[in-house]
Amino acid sequence: MRLAMRLAILAHLLTVLLLAPLSASAAPGDALTIPASVQIQPAELAAMLKAGDTPPILQVGFSVMYQQAHIPNSQYAGPGNKDDGLLNLKSHVDALPRDRLVVIYCGCCPWEKCPNIAAAYKQLIGMGFTKVKVLYLASNFGADWVDKGYPVIRGG
Amino acid sequence: MLRVWVAAFLLALTASAHAKTPIKLKPGAGAPQFVRSDLQGHPFDLKTQRGKIVLIDFWASWCPPCIIAIPHLSQLQKKYGARGFQVVGVSMDDSADTVKETMQKIRFNYPVVMGDAKLGNLYGGVLGLPLQFLVGADGKILAIRSGAFAPTALDSKIAAALAERRE
Numbered sequence A: 001m002r003l004a005m006r007l008a009i010l011a012h013l014l015t016v017l018l019l020a021p022l023s024a025s026a027a028p029g030d031a032l033t034i035p036a037s038v039q040i041q042p043a044e045l046a047a048m049l050k051a052g053d054t055p056p057i058l059q060v061g062f063s064v065m066y067q068q069a070h071i072p073n074s075q076y077a078g079p080g081n082k083d084d085g086l087l088n089l090k091s092h093v094d095a096l097p098r099d100r101l102v103v104i105y106c107g108c109c110p111w112e113k114c115p116n117i118a119a120a121y122k123q124l125i126g127m128g129f130t131k132v133k134v135l136y137l138a139s140n141f142g143a144d145w146v147d148k149g150y151p152v153i154r155g156g
Numbered sequence B: 001m002l003r004v005w006v007a008a009f010l011l012a013l014t015a016s017a018h019a020k021t022p023i024k025l026k027p028g029a030g031a032p033q034f035v036r037s038d039l040q041g042h043p044f045d046l047k048t049q050r051g052k053i054v055l056i057d058f059w060a061s062w063c064p065p066c067i068i069a070i071p072h073l074s075q076l077q078k079k080y081g082a083r084g085f086q087v088v089g090v091s092m093d094d095s096a097d098t099v100k101e102t103m104q105k106i107r108f109n110y111p112v113v114m115g116d117a118k119l120g121n122l123y124g125g126v127l128g129l130p131l132q133f134l135v136g137a138d139g140k141i142l143a144i145r146s147g148a149f150a151p152t153a154l155d156s157k158i159a160a161a162l163a164e165r166r167e
Helices: A002-018 A020-026 A042-050 A063-068 A083-093 A117-126 A141-146 B002-020 B064-083 B096-105 B117-122 B151-166
Strands: A057-059 A074-076 A101-105 A131-135 B035-037 B043-045 B053-059 B085-091 B112-114 B131-135 B141-146
Touching: A042 A131, A057 A083, A063 B117, A083 A117, A101 A117, A117 A131, B035 B112, B053 B064, B053 B151, B064 B085, B064 B151, B096 B112, B131 B151, B141 B151
Parallel strands: A057 A074, A057 A101, A101 A131, B053 B085, B085 B112
Antiparallel strands: B035 B043, B053 B131, B131 B141
16 A cells, blocks of 8 residues: 555656656746736626726637637737747737736636746736736636626637 | 517527537536547547546646646556546647647557537536546536546546446
8 A cells, every 4th residue: 555655656756757848838836926916806807897998808828718718808819838929918918008907817727827827927017017917717717707607708 | 570580680699699608517417429539540439438437538738737637547547447437638738739749748548639619618618627527338427527636536436437337
Protein backbone atom coordinates (compact mmCIF):
# COMPACT_ATOMS: atom_id res chain seq x y z
CA MET A 1 0.00 0.00 0.00
CA ARG A 2 2.84 2.35 0.99
CA LEU A 3 4.64 1.45 -2.21
CA ALA A 4 1.50 2.23 -4.24
CA MET A 5 1.22 5.59 -2.53
CA ARG A 6 4.88 6.36 -3.15
CA LEU A 7 4.49 5.38 -6.79
CA ALA A 8 1.43 7.63 -7.11
CA ILE A 9 3.33 10.57 -5.60
CA LEU A 10 6.29 9.85 -7.88
CA ALA A 11 3.98 9.72 -10.93
CA HIS A 12 2.45 13.05 -9.90
CA LEU A 13 5.87 14.67 -9.47
CA LEU A 14 7.04 13.30 -12.81
CA THR A 15 3.95 14.72 -14.49
CA VAL A 16 4.60 18.14 -13.01
CA LEU A 17 8.25 17.99 -14.12
CA LEU A 18 7.37 16.74 -17.60
CA LEU A 19 4.85 19.49 -18.02
CA ALA A 20 7.17 22.27 -16.95
CA PRO A 21 7.82 23.27 -20.58
CA LEU A 22 4.09 23.32 -21.28
CA SER A 23 3.26 25.51 -18.36
CA ALA A 24 6.20 27.87 -18.69
CA SER A 25 4.22 30.25 -20.86
CA ALA A 26 0.96 29.44 -19.16
CA ALA A 27 2.17 30.32 -15.66
CA PRO A 28 -0.94 29.12 -13.83
CA GLY A 29 -1.40 30.92 -10.57
CA ASP A 30 -0.41 34.32 -11.95
CA ALA A 31 -4.03 35.37 -11.74
CA LEU A 32 -3.53 35.52 -7.98
CA THR A 33 -1.21 38.50 -8.55
CA ILE A 34 -4.01 40.57 -10.09
CA PRO A 35 -4.97 43.17 -7.48
CA ALA A 36 -8.47 42.83 -6.02
CA SER A 37 -9.00 46.54 -6.73
CA VAL A 38 -8.98 45.94 -10.49
CA GLN A 39 -11.23 42.92 -10.39
CA ILE A 40 -14.85 43.32 -11.33
CA GLN A 41 -17.48 40.88 -10.14
CA PRO A 42 -19.86 39.28 -12.67
CA ALA A 43 -22.94 40.89 -11.07
CA GLU A 44 -21.31 44.33 -11.31
CA LEU A 45 -20.46 43.94 -15.00
CA ALA A 46 -23.90 42.50 -15.75
CA ALA A 47 -25.47 45.55 -14.07
CA MET A 48 -23.29 47.86 -16.18
CA LEU A 49 -24.40 46.10 -19.35
CA LYS A 50 -28.03 46.28 -18.28
CA ALA A 51 -27.65 50.00 -17.71
CA GLY A 52 -26.32 50.37 -21.25
CA ASP A 53 -22.81 51.15 -20.09
CA THR A 54 -20.68 49.04 -22.42
CA PRO A 55 -16.96 49.58 -22.23
CA PRO A 56 -14.72 47.65 -24.62
CA ILE A 57 -14.83 44.03 -23.42
CA LEU A 58 -12.22 41.56 -24.64
CA GLN A 59 -12.14 37.81 -24.25
CA VAL A 60 -8.51 36.80 -23.77
CA GLY A 61 -9.08 33.04 -23.72
CA PHE A 62 -9.58 30.34 -26.31
CA SER A 63 -11.67 30.56 -29.45
CA VAL A 64 -13.61 27.31 -28.91
CA MET A 65 -14.91 28.82 -25.69
CA TYR A 66 -15.71 32.18 -27.28
CA GLN A 67 -17.51 30.53 -30.20
CA GLN A 68 -19.85 28.67 -27.84
CA ALA A 69 -20.81 31.66 -25.73
CA HIS A 70 -19.50 35.13 -25.00
CA ILE A 71 -20.54 38.38 -23.36
CA PRO A 72 -22.58 40.60 -25.72
CA ASN A 73 -20.39 43.15 -27.50
CA SER A 74 -17.24 41.45 -26.34
CA GLN A 75 -14.54 40.86 -28.90
CA TYR A 76 -12.25 37.90 -29.22
CA ALA A 77 -8.67 38.96 -28.57
CA GLY A 78 -7.02 35.56 -28.31
CA PRO A 79 -5.27 33.72 -25.51
CA GLY A 80 -3.04 35.73 -23.22
CA ASN A 81 -0.64 32.81 -22.90
CA LYS A 82 0.37 33.12 -26.56
CA ASP A 83 2.39 35.89 -28.22
CA ASP A 84 -0.19 35.99 -31.03
CA GLY A 85 -2.97 36.49 -28.51
CA LEU A 86 -1.16 39.36 -26.81
CA LEU A 87 -0.42 40.98 -30.17
CA ASN A 88 -4.05 40.65 -31.14
CA LEU A 89 -5.09 42.18 -27.82
CA LYS A 90 -2.72 45.09 -28.45
CA SER A 91 -4.20 45.70 -31.89
CA HIS A 92 -7.74 45.69 -30.46
CA VAL A 93 -7.01 48.43 -27.93
CA ASP A 94 -4.14 50.37 -29.45
CA ALA A 95 -6.33 53.19 -30.75
CA LEU A 96 -8.15 53.70 -27.44
CA PRO A 97 -7.32 56.55 -25.07
CA ARG A 98 -5.25 55.16 -22.19
CA ASP A 99 -7.74 56.39 -19.60
CA ARG A 100 -10.59 54.48 -21.24
CA LEU A 101 -12.14 51.70 -19.17
CA VAL A 102 -11.30 48.32 -20.69
CA VAL A 103 -12.67 45.01 -19.39
CA ILE A 104 -10.98 41.67 -20.02
CA TYR A 105 -12.12 38.17 -19.17
CA CYS A 106 -11.24 34.53 -19.75
CA GLY A 107 -12.92 31.89 -17.54
CA CYS A 108 -11.37 28.89 -19.29
CA CYS A 109 -10.34 27.31 -15.98
CA PRO A 110 -10.58 28.09 -12.26
CA TRP A 111 -9.25 31.61 -11.59
CA GLU A 112 -6.04 30.52 -9.86
CA LYS A 113 -5.22 28.17 -12.76
CA CYS A 114 -6.01 30.50 -15.66
CA PRO A 115 -3.06 30.68 -18.05
CA ASN A 116 -4.30 33.80 -19.86
CA ILE A 117 -5.75 36.50 -17.71
CA ALA A 118 -2.65 37.74 -15.85
CA ALA A 119 -0.58 38.06 -19.03
CA ALA A 120 -3.37 39.98 -20.76
CA TYR A 121 -3.73 42.28 -17.73
CA LYS A 122 0.03 42.94 -17.67
CA GLN A 123 -0.06 43.70 -21.39
CA LEU A 124 -2.71 46.39 -20.95
CA ILE A 125 -0.96 47.91 -17.94
CA GLY A 126 2.29 47.87 -19.90
CA MET A 127 0.56 49.77 -22.70
CA GLY A 128 -0.35 52.48 -20.22
CA PHE A 129 -4.02 51.75 -19.64
CA THR A 130 -5.06 53.12 -16.30
CA LYS A 131 -8.62 51.79 -16.00
CA VAL A 132 -8.37 48.09 -16.69
CA LYS A 133 -10.96 45.85 -15.08
CA VAL A 134 -10.55 42.09 -14.95
CA LEU A 135 -13.72 40.03 -14.70
CA TYR A 136 -13.37 37.71 -11.72
CA LEU A 137 -14.63 34.27 -12.70
CA ALA A 138 -13.88 31.99 -9.76
CA SER A 139 -14.66 28.66 -11.43
CA ASN A 140 -15.16 29.38 -15.11
CA PHE A 141 -17.24 31.38 -17.57
CA GLY A 142 -19.96 28.74 -17.70
CA ALA A 143 -20.51 28.46 -13.95
CA ASP A 144 -19.95 32.09 -12.99
CA TRP A 145 -21.56 33.91 -15.90
CA VAL A 146 -23.74 31.74 -18.16
CA ASP A 147 -25.33 29.64 -15.40
CA LYS A 148 -26.08 32.80 -13.41
CA GLY A 149 -28.32 33.96 -16.23
CA TYR A 150 -26.19 36.93 -17.28
CA PRO A 151 -26.48 37.89 -20.96
CA VAL A 152 -24.62 35.82 -23.54
CA ILE A 153 -24.34 35.52 -27.27
CA ARG A 154 -24.42 31.86 -28.27
CA GLY A 155 -22.75 30.33 -31.24
CA GLY A 156 -21.09 27.20 -32.44
CA MET B 1 -53.22 37.04 -43.07
CA LEU B 2 -50.66 39.54 -41.80
CA ARG B 3 -51.17 38.17 -38.28
CA VAL B 4 -50.37 34.67 -39.49
CA TRP B 5 -47.17 35.86 -41.12
CA VAL B 6 -46.13 37.80 -38.01
CA ALA B 7 -46.90 34.76 -35.80
CA ALA B 8 -44.93 32.46 -38.14
CA PHE B 9 -42.00 34.90 -38.13
CA LEU B 10 -41.99 35.12 -34.33
CA LEU B 11 -42.22 31.34 -34.04
CA ALA B 12 -39.28 30.88 -36.41
CA LEU B 13 -37.32 33.49 -34.47
CA THR B 14 -38.04 31.71 -31.17
CA ALA B 15 -37.14 28.34 -32.67
CA SER B 16 -33.80 29.63 -33.96
CA ALA B 17 -33.03 31.25 -30.59
CA HIS B 18 -33.77 27.93 -28.85
CA ALA B 19 -31.64 26.03 -31.34
CA LYS B 20 -28.68 28.13 -30.27
CA THR B 21 -29.18 27.54 -26.56
CA PRO B 22 -27.63 24.20 -25.65
CA ILE B 23 -29.55 21.93 -23.34
CA LYS B 24 -27.86 21.61 -19.97
CA LEU B 25 -27.20 17.92 -19.42
CA LYS B 26 -27.95 16.23 -16.12
CA PRO B 27 -27.32 12.73 -14.78
CA GLY B 28 -29.93 10.41 -16.25
CA ALA B 29 -29.93 12.11 -19.64
CA GLY B 30 -28.62 10.25 -22.65
CA ALA B 31 -25.04 11.11 -23.55
CA PRO B 32 -25.15 12.86 -26.95
CA GLN B 33 -23.71 10.68 -29.68
CA PHE B 34 -20.64 11.71 -31.60
CA VAL B 35 -18.31 10.15 -34.12
CA ARG B 36 -14.84 11.59 -34.62
CA SER B 37 -11.47 10.40 -35.82
CA ASP B 38 -9.08 10.23 -32.94
CA LEU B 39 -5.62 11.77 -33.12
CA GLN B 40 -4.08 8.30 -33.20
CA GLY B 41 -5.84 7.82 -36.56
CA HIS B 42 -8.74 5.57 -35.56
CA PRO B 43 -12.46 6.28 -35.73
CA PHE B 44 -14.19 6.78 -32.39
CA ASP B 45 -17.95 6.27 -32.27
CA LEU B 46 -19.54 6.74 -28.86
CA LYS B 47 -22.46 4.54 -29.91
CA THR B 48 -20.20 1.51 -30.34
CA GLN B 49 -19.14 1.88 -26.69
CA ARG B 50 -22.64 0.96 -25.53
CA GLY B 51 -22.34 -1.73 -22.86
CA LYS B 52 -19.19 -0.16 -21.46
CA ILE B 53 -18.74 2.46 -18.78
CA VAL B 54 -17.31 5.48 -20.60
CA LEU B 55 -15.58 8.54 -19.20
CA ILE B 56 -15.70 11.52 -21.55
CA ASP B 57 -12.94 13.88 -20.46
CA PHE B 58 -13.17 17.38 -21.93
CA TRP B 59 -9.69 18.81 -21.58
CA ALA B 60 -7.14 21.08 -23.25
CA SER B 61 -3.38 21.38 -23.30
CA TRP B 62 -3.63 24.89 -21.81
CA CYS B 63 -5.63 23.69 -18.80
CA PRO B 64 -3.24 22.82 -15.93
CA PRO B 65 -5.72 20.76 -13.87
CA CYS B 66 -6.66 18.79 -17.02
CA ILE B 67 -3.02 17.95 -17.66
CA ILE B 68 -2.49 16.83 -14.09
CA ALA B 69 -5.45 14.44 -14.50
CA ILE B 70 -4.13 12.61 -17.58
CA PRO B 71 -1.78 10.13 -15.84
CA HIS B 72 -4.57 9.33 -13.38
CA LEU B 73 -7.00 8.72 -16.25
CA SER B 74 -4.45 6.48 -17.97
CA GLN B 75 -4.09 4.61 -14.70
CA LEU B 76 -7.88 4.14 -14.46
CA GLN B 77 -7.96 2.96 -18.08
CA LYS B 78 -5.28 0.43 -17.28
CA LYS B 79 -6.98 -0.68 -14.08
CA TYR B 80 -10.53 -1.06 -15.41
CA GLY B 81 -10.16 -1.32 -19.20
CA ALA B 82 -10.41 -5.12 -19.29
CA ARG B 83 -13.60 -4.94 -17.22
CA GLY B 84 -15.39 -2.74 -19.74
CA PHE B 85 -14.26 0.79 -18.98
CA GLN B 86 -13.20 3.28 -21.62
CA VAL B 87 -11.83 6.81 -21.32
CA VAL B 88 -12.09 9.17 -24.29
CA GLY B 89 -10.38 12.54 -24.22
CA VAL B 90 -12.05 15.40 -26.06
CA SER B 91 -9.60 18.21 -26.58
CA MET B 92 -11.00 21.73 -26.68
CA ASP B 93 -7.73 23.13 -27.97
CA ASP B 94 -7.93 25.42 -30.96
CA SER B 95 -5.42 23.36 -32.93
CA ALA B 96 -4.75 19.63 -33.28
CA ASP B 97 -1.02 20.34 -33.63
CA THR B 98 -0.88 21.67 -30.08
CA VAL B 99 -2.62 18.54 -28.83
CA LYS B 100 -0.25 16.29 -30.74
CA GLU B 101 2.69 18.11 -29.12
CA THR B 102 1.17 17.45 -25.71
CA MET B 103 0.62 13.81 -26.62
CA GLN B 104 4.30 13.48 -27.36
CA LYS B 105 5.10 14.64 -23.84
CA ILE B 106 2.49 12.69 -21.91
CA ARG B 107 1.48 9.10 -22.49
CA PHE B 108 -2.18 8.53 -23.29
CA ASN B 109 -3.49 4.96 -23.34
CA TYR B 110 -6.95 6.03 -24.51
CA PRO B 111 -8.28 7.75 -27.64
CA VAL B 112 -8.23 11.52 -27.93
CA VAL B 113 -10.50 13.33 -30.37
CA MET B 114 -10.71 17.01 -31.22
CA GLY B 115 -13.70 18.84 -29.84
CA ASP B 116 -15.17 22.07 -31.12
CA ALA B 117 -17.95 24.51 -30.34
CA LYS B 118 -20.54 22.20 -31.93
CA LEU B 119 -19.58 19.24 -29.75
CA GLY B 120 -19.31 21.54 -26.75
CA ASN B 121 -22.85 22.77 -27.31
CA LEU B 122 -24.06 19.21 -27.74
CA TYR B 123 -22.82 18.58 -24.20
CA GLY B 124 -24.61 21.59 -22.81
CA GLY B 125 -21.78 24.07 -23.43
CA VAL B 126 -18.23 23.30 -22.41
CA LEU B 127 -17.48 26.72 -20.97
CA GLY B 128 -14.82 25.80 -18.49
CA LEU B 129 -12.42 22.96 -17.98
CA PRO B 130 -11.91 20.33 -16.74
CA LEU B 131 -15.30 18.76 -17.40
CA GLN B 132 -16.05 15.05 -17.28
CA PHE B 133 -19.09 12.92 -18.04
CA LEU B 134 -19.30 9.38 -16.73
CA VAL B 135 -21.61 7.41 -19.01
CA GLY B 136 -23.27 4.15 -18.04
CA ALA B 137 -23.57 0.94 -20.04
CA ASP B 138 -27.04 2.06 -21.22
CA GLY B 139 -25.61 5.29 -22.66
CA LYS B 140 -27.07 7.47 -19.92
CA ILE B 141 -25.01 9.97 -17.97
CA LEU B 142 -24.18 8.70 -14.49
CA ALA B 143 -22.23 11.69 -13.20
CA ILE B 144 -20.92 15.06 -14.31
CA ARG B 145 -17.87 16.59 -12.72
CA SER B 146 -16.27 19.97 -13.31
CA GLY B 147 -13.37 21.71 -11.66
CA ALA B 148 -10.47 20.16 -9.79
CA PHE B 149 -9.87 16.52 -10.57
CA ALA B 150 -10.61 14.04 -7.78
CA PRO B 151 -9.08 10.67 -8.76
CA THR B 152 -10.22 8.73 -5.69
CA ALA B 153 -13.85 9.79 -6.01
CA LEU B 154 -13.82 8.98 -9.71
CA ASP B 155 -12.23 5.59 -9.09
CA SER B 156 -15.05 4.69 -6.65
CA LYS B 157 -17.73 5.81 -9.11
CA ILE B 158 -16.23 3.74 -11.92
CA ALA B 159 -15.87 0.68 -9.69
CA ALA B 160 -19.51 1.04 -8.57
CA ALA B 161 -20.74 1.48 -12.15
CA LEU B 162 -18.82 -1.58 -13.31
CA ALA B 163 -20.16 -3.65 -10.39
CA GLU B 164 -23.71 -2.54 -11.15
CA ARG B 165 -23.25 -3.39 -14.83
CA ARG B 166 -22.35 -6.96 -13.94
CA GLU B 167 -25.41 -7.50 -11.73
